[in-house]
Amino acid sequence: MEKEKLGLIAGGGVLPTEIIKHCNNTGREIFVIGLEPFSWEEQIKDAPHIFAKIGEVGKILKNFAKQEVKEIVMAGGIKRPSFKELIPDWQGAKMIAKLAIKKMGDNDLFLAVIDEIENYGDCGFKVVGIEDVVPEMLFSEGIYGKTKPSDDDMNDIQRGIAVARALGSVDVGQAAVVQEGIVLAVEAVEGTDMMLSRAATLKKQGKAPVMVKVKKPGQDTRTDLPAIGLQTIELLKKYGIKGIAVEAGAILLIEREAVIKMADEFGIFIIGMKI
Numbered sequence: 251m252e253k254e255k256l257g258l259i260a261g262g263g264v265l266p267t268e269i270i271k272h273c274n275n276t277g278r279e280i281f282v283i284g285l286e287p288f289s290w291e292e293q294i295k296d297a298p299h300i301f302a303k304i305g306e307v308g309k310i311l312k313n314f315a316k317q318e319v320k321e322i323v324m325a326g327g328i329k330r331p332s333f334k335e336l337i338p339d340w341q342g343a344k345m346i347a348k349l350a351i352k353k354m355g356d357n358d359l360f361l362a363v364i365d366e367i368e369n370y371g372d373c374g375f376k377v378v379g380i381e382d383v384v385p386e387m388l389f390s391e392g393i394y395g396k397t398k399p400s401d402d403d404m405n406d407i408q409r410g411i412a413v414a415r416a417l418g419s420v421d422v423g424q425a426a427v428v429q430e431g432i433v434l435a436v437e438a439v440e441g442t443d444m445m446l447s448r449a450a451t452l453k454k455q456g457k458a459p460v461m462v463k464v465k466k467p468g469q470d471t472r473t474d475l476p477a478i479g480l481q482t483i484e485l486l487k488k489y490g491i492k493g494i495a496v497e498a499g500a501i502l503l504i505e506r507e508a509v510i511k512m513a514d515e516f517g518i519f520i521i522g523m524k525i
Contacts, residue, residue, distance in 0.1 A: 257319035261326030410462030418466030429459035458492035465500035493519030
């Protein structure tokens with residue numbers, strides 16, 4: 251059965267490029283709207299596209315309707331804007347007023363935006379998750395590559411899972427760094443890079459720390475699904491982190507072969523776990 255035309259709202263990073271590549275390889279039609287200033291020409295050049303600011307909701311939805319898009323996926327990093335940065339069009343201003351943007355956590359905000367998109371006119375838009383478009387990009391259970399976590403690493407991983415899930419339950423972050431049972435750092439609005447940098451300044455001699463990344467409990471997988479890529483492995487090496495454990499079925503692995511190769515070269519373990 252032929253897939254319906256896909257609309258992609260592209261933020262930053264390589265994830266939008268990977269989705270475009272997948273659609274081109276499988277023959278699925280795709281139309282892309284790159285969100286300024288996060289997306290750029292080289293990133294989305296292999297698909298029909300336009301650019302729009304994050305507040306130009308009317309422009310985004312009208313172009314998807316014009317292109318006869320039915321399914322819409324959101325992929326790539328964006329920074330939550332301030333009111334001053336939004337500069338919305340009329341449709342965007344109405345949405346902002348309705349959503350009371352200042353009072354929402356990220357997950358609630360994403361869900362409200364999805365509701366607005368799916369109820370726009372009589373277009374029949376349906377927002378789908380990346381795993382619906384490229385299911386093979388999701389982590390499965392097991393060890394990736396040649397390096398395996400030790401028993402002590404597994405103890406730290408279990409500690410990290412408990413902490414990361416507690417963070418996610420209050421919509422704060424999705425990751426933690428643990429060394430010998432001590433939580434060195436947790437992820438908040440600053441993101442993974444800063445979390446790892448902070449952990450590196452606090453680690454002690456002995457067994458190297460590990461990082462854990464999970465989905466927020468109850469998180470809708472159409473929104474802000476966490477991802478691991480080459481940059482993640484580079485950061486683990488840079489900051490002396492021994493490996494990473496992720497929640498299987500809930501985290502994306504971008505550029506799988508290249509990531510595993512780099513992790514093997516650095517002696518870093520990667521493990522997907524059912525939680």
